[in-house]
Amino acid sequence: MDFLQPRSWSEALEAKAAHPDAVPIAGGTDVMVELNFDHHRPAFLLDLTRIEELETWSFDNGRVRLGAGVTYSRVIDELGRLLPGLAMASRTVGSPQIRNRGTVGGNLGAASPAGDAHPALLAAEADVELASVRGTRRLPLTEFYTGVKRNALAPDELIAAILITPPSGPQQFCKIGTRNAMVISVSAFGLALHPERKAVGTGIGSAAPTPRRAYEAENFLAQALDAAGLWETRATMPPELAREFGNYVRSAASPIDDVRGTASYRSHSLAVMARRSLSWAWDDYRRAA
Amino acid sequence: MTSAPTKVPAAPSETAALRGRIGDSPLRPDGTLKVQGEFAFGSDLWADEMIWGVTLRSPHVHARIVSIDVGPALATSGVYTVLTAEDVPGGNVGLDHADQPVLATGVVRYHGEPVALVAADHPEIARQAAKKIRVVYEELPAVTDGRRALEPAAPQVHDGGNLLRHLKIRRGNPDPVAPVVVSLDFEVGMQDQAFLGPESGLAVPDDAGGIDLYVATQWLHADQRQICQALGLPPEKVRLTLAGVGGAFGGREDLSIHVHACLLALRTGKPIKMVYNREESFFGHVHRHPASLRYEFGADHDGLLHYAKAEIVFDGGAYASSTAAVVGNGGTLGLGPYNIPNVQVDCYGVYTNNPPCGAMRGFGCVQAAFAHEALMDELADRVGMDRVAIRQLNGMREGDRNITGQLIDSAAPVAELLQLVQDMPLPAERLSEDEFDLLSLPGGVSNTTHGEGVVRGIGYAVTYKNVGFSEGFDDYSTARVRLEITADEPTVTVHTAAAEVGQGLITVEQQICRTELGVQRVVVHPRDTQVGSAGSTSASRQTYVTGGAVKAACEAVRAKVLERASTMLDLELSELVLDGAQIVSITGDVVASLQDVLGTDAVDETVKWSHRPTYPIDPETGQGDAHVQYAFSAHRAVVDVDTELGLVKVIALDTAQDVGKAINPDAVVGQIQGGSAQGMGLALMEEIVVTDGRVRNPSFTDYLIPTILDMPPMKIEVLEYADPHAPYGVRGVGEPPTISSGPAVAAAIRRATGKALRRVPIRPEHITEG
Structure with missing residues (x-):
């Protein structure tokens, strides 16, 4: 196994073009586990830790452009106000050591349905920026996940950044694990209210082959809030509305039984998390008035 | 125990200045290295x-x-x-x-x-x-279910059938009746020792x-x-x-x-x-036996136990390992520390094509305690009694006989231990939903509740566990102790083969040598087979048995030194006392220095030491003096359960335990904390998931053990009722906490949820769907 260590982004893209089978590595919290267990023996490892621009975040036309190499710890410390949903999700990742090394870009690269960042990014309607020597493209995250641990990266592409619009409304993230820390999710849910466009964003984790949005739940809630004039009045949310929203979210999942949990529990827990997180988000929205 | 050891005089100045005798908590020699990552595993x-x-x-x-x-x-x-x-x-x-x-x-x-x-x-x-x-x-064809393994048509794992051991206890009336009868079936999943090294x-x-x-x-x-x-x-x-x-726990x-x-x-x-x-x-390595348990208690309307019946099947997996001894413990101790006049127990160990199971901390008592403590709660509820009071009513006392007819001939403070944990202050009430703290709620920072659905429950459990090897096993240890003058200073070297697995035995050996010989400098020889067997570091036995051997070897060394002094000084042996670097007369006068007596010689004694014997139990009635010593503990768990999501936060896990004599009080507390965490882990999350004989979660990603955010701070009350039969009065410490903590947690969750919860680990779906 050869170790490629580009010093710049353009060198990295050239290396990836020259060795499309090279596996990119940043924090190594996923890749090294795969290597150690001999699940994967790539011919090349492409080390991205020397590329400074990957580790920065900036503003890009009013959006946050989050370099793929920004760690969860930095999201928590630096972006808690700008990206609250992603920061909440980041707090649930692994242990402090893992959060110090693991990156949001790595979560996308692995594209595990259980990745903690996905539901928050989906709810925030994030885009992902992919780059190669051929150029740069941006695509909605929903188009990025293509299957269990598979994504839309072309063989010569690397993940450059994630683009997220700072919220105009409250965000929430919840995750079920069978212990109170350092646990892979049994199910997870991200929620974002977008009052400026009277829209709702959702993200479901660990309950389908890929992370996914619950579109029907989003539409149902956005329309119901609109129909009742609640976006404007910020009145108390009728409990049955939150319950029904939960049921829509549950229906959007297609979970399986595995060693971490049962399909029926995953469905049930999604409904509960969706209902509760909506009530918290709505309380935040009302308080923000 | 407050009395001083017999042969060392309490007075002289040198002895008083010794640091790290028994009852002190000297730092472990391996402690700093381990914390700094420098210890060689x-x-x-x-x-x-x-x-x-x-x-x-x-x-x-x-x-x-x-x-x-x-x-x-x-x-x-x-x-x-x-x-x-x-x-x-x-x-x-x-x-x-x-x-x-x-x-x-x-x-x-x-x-x-x-x-x-x-x-x-x-x-x-x-x-x-x-x-x-x-x-x-x-x-x-494979057999992967313990009860099915006993069916005649089951595939045979070895020639000679799948039954490894059937232990029977028959005591009192064979057809007992009682006005109040409660029963349950319980399942315990396969726990792993999960040592880190x-x-x-x-x-x-x-x-x-x-x-x-x-x-x-x-x-x-x-x-x-x-x-x-x-x-x-x-x-x-x-x-x-x-x-x-790097940890052992039986594995x-x-x-x-x-x-x-x-x-x-x-x-x-x-x-x-x-x-x-x-x-x-x-x-x-072997795992803790999964168990299938059927229990029935008969009592009068006041909650006094009249009879108990139990059928326990331990799945031993493909090879015997220590299954027979686990059956011995589960059978003889599996009804808990209660007085029960009429008893029928059938305890089986079977071969299956599952992974082999053997020793793990608590050894057969852990599985049984989940069942008998759940049933005791059920009985309390049925007769309308307080759950602590019913245990105190039926709890053993010194002088009682247990279900194998053995006299409990030292302290058996069941009622007192329960009272101590019940009287400990309860944790503060939960904050309101407006001022919640995620870290104190079920789910933690995963943010699944701000208080919605959360119900608090309190549960109690009590246990007793044998210390040392049982049923007539020749259970001994060997210690070699050498006393000499090196660089003008008396030096003791202690050599045993007893495995230090992280519990602190090497410190205990030093403490005993300092106490017995009055010498500050005690060198611990590496553990090897160049000295006789110390027996296993298991069954909570090393402080008792190897501690006893070290004490005896020190006494032999002291006797030799005084004999030399007696000959050399022409003084009566009975008038001489060894006190560190000096030989003193019984009147307290220094008569010689150790250097004078030893010169360049070393006094070197090896002693093989046994605790008092145990005996096999009768194969038909299960009666006999099977065990050498019993150790008792009680726990109170306070949990907050998110009843809608089935997530649990243990808020408090408090305990009281009788340790006879705390040789090293800090190490005792460490054992109790660690053992309690391990027992809680089985109640909440620790299970090797085996489907049709295949292990599905061989990783710390999916075999979960409690983290610091799962384990609450503990209040610990240590009692020291000396066992007159044991060196210094010690009682084994390591296992009881692992036995009573899990059932207390399970009881608290049942209390909070109102669910029966007849299986551990309790998974979220058991609470939401059960």
């Missing part, structure tokens, strides 16, 4: 010229081995040798029963059974080569056909006996030294890399290093 061993060994394991649950072709593996560059069953010169191994081949012979009986070995100059080369060994299997060792061949093995283990001499059996070598050719042990009592590394070393003539990775570790 078995996995850090290194020798010049060493090469690496790996194991090929069975992918099948039960299969005939049709053929093995090692050719392609052997042809791999860097590979020194490949070994199979044909290369094992001696017989089978096993702790009690030698039923386990060193490498599978003709048949594999469980998923993960060792089939072949490879030695290569790099571990990765060895692993890749092992994958090239071509084994042709023919799958056989994986199996590891280094085997170094000598030039004369012998071998030195450095290994992380629990019982050097039992290992040595089995290795000799497997290699066909005499004990003097197989010398063991303890390597740094190192059986062999792992031992014989494999020795075989490869003898074949290649090179030092062989073996270290399991985490996944292999889950296949490389």
Whole structure:
């Protein structure tokens, strides 16, 4: 196994073009586990830790452009106000050591349905920026996940950044694990209210082959809030509305039984998390008035 | 215990200045190294010229081995040798029963059974080569359920049937009746010891056909006996030294890399290093027996127990390991520390094609305690009694007899322990939903509740556990103690083969030597087989038994020194006392220095020491004095349960335990904290998930153990009611907390949810769907 260590982004893209089978590595919290267990023996490892621009975040036309190499710890410390949903999700990742090394870009690269960042990014309607020597493209995250641990990266592409619009409304993230820390999710849910466009964003984790949005739940809630004039009045949310929203979210999942949990529990827990997180988000929205 | 040890005078100044005697809490010599990451564990061993060994394991649950072709593996560059069953010169191994081949012979009986070995100059080369060994299997029908294993038509795991042991207890009226009858069925999942230091060792061949093995283990001499059996070598050719042990909890009592590394070393003539990775570790040691339990209690309307019936099936997996002894414990102790006049117990240990199960902290009592404590709560509710009061009403006291008819002849403070935990202050009420703190709620920072659905519950449990080996086992330890003057200072060297597995025994040995001989400087010799057996570091026994041996060896040394002084000074032996660097008369006058008496000689004494004997139980009635000592503990758990999501936060886990005498009070508290966490883990999350014989979660990603955010702070009350039969009055400490903590947590969750919850670990879906 050869170790490629580009010093710049353009060198990295050239290396990836020259060795499309090279596996990119940043924090190594996923890749090294795969290597150690001999699940994967790539011919090349492409080390991205020397590329400074990957580790920065900036503003890009009013959006946050989050370099793929920004760690969860930095999201928590630096972006808690700008990206609250992603920061909440980041707090649930692994242990402090893992959060110090693991990156949001790595979560996308692995594209595990259980990745903690996905539901928050989906709810925030994030885009992902992919780059190669051929150029740069941006695509909605929903188009990025293509299957269990598979994504839309072309063989010569690397993940450059994630683009997220700072919220105009409250965000929430919840995750079920069978212990109170350092646990892979049994199910997870991200929620974002977008009052400026009277829209709702959702993200479901660990309950389908890929992370996914619950579109029907989003539409149902956005329309119901609109129909009742609640976006404007910020009145108390009728409990049955939150319950029904939960049921829509549950229906959007297609979970399986595995060693971490049962399909029926995953469905049930999604409904509960969706209902509760909506009530918290709505309380935040009302308080923000 | 407050009385001073018999022969050391309490007074003189030198003795009083000694630091680190019994009752003190001197720092452990390994403590700072471990915290700083500098301690050498078995996995850090290194020798010049060493090469690496790996194991090929069975992918099948039960299969005939049709053929093995090692050719392609052997042809791999860097590979020194490949070994199979044909290369094992001696017989089978096993702790009690030698039923386990060193490498599978003709048949594999469980998923993960060792089939072949490879030695290569790099571990990765060895692993890749092992994958090239071509084994042709023919799958056989398997039995993977403990109760089904007893059915006549079940596939047979070994010749001679699937029943390993059936223990019967018949006491009192064979057809008891009672006005109030409660019963339950309970299931306990397979827990793992989850020690953090994986199996590891280094085997170094000598030039004369012998071998030195450095290994992380629990019982050097039992290992040595089995290795000799497997290699066909005499004990003097197989010398063991303890390597740094990263936790054991029973999981190192059986062999792992031992014989494999020795075989490869003898074949290649090179030092062989073996270290399991985490996944292999889950296949490389025995686990706690899963159990299926059926219990019935009969009582009067005031809650007084009249009878108890229990049927317990322990799934021993494919090989015996210590299943028979686990059945012994589960059967004789499995009704808890209660007075029950009429008893019928049937306790079975069976073979199945599941992973082998054997020793783990609590040894048969853990599984039973979940059942008897759940049923005791049920009885309390049925007769309308307080759950603590009913346990106090039925609890054993000193002078009572247990269900095997054995007299409880030292303290049995069941009622007091329960009272202590009940009287401890309760944690603060939960904050309101407006001022919640995520870290104190079920789910923690995963943000699943801000208080919605959360209900608090309190649960109690009490247990008693035997200390030491039982049922007539020749349970002894050996200690060698040497006293000499080095650099003008009296120095003691203590040498035992007792495995230090992290519990702090080396500190205890030093404390005993300081106390008995009044000498500050105590050197602890590395643990090896150059001294006699110390028995196993298990059954909460080492402070008692090896502590007893060290004390006895110190007494022998002291007697020798005084004899020399008596002859030299022409004074009556009875008038002399050894006090550190001096010999004093009974009137307190210094009559000689130790230096005068010893000169350049050393006094060196080795003592083999046994606790008082135990006896086999009657095969039909189960009656007999099976155990040497009992240790008691009680727990109170306070939990907050998110009843809608089934998530649990343990808010408090408080305990009281009688330790007889705390030789090292800090270490005692450490044992109680760790044991309580391990018991809580079984109640909440720890389970090796086995489906049709296959292990589905061999990793710390999916085998969950409690983190610091799961384990609450503990209030701990330590009682010291000396056992008059034990050295210094000590009582074993390590296991009781693991037994009573889990049932208390389970009881608290039942209280909070109102659900029956007849299985542990309690998973979220059991609460939301059960």
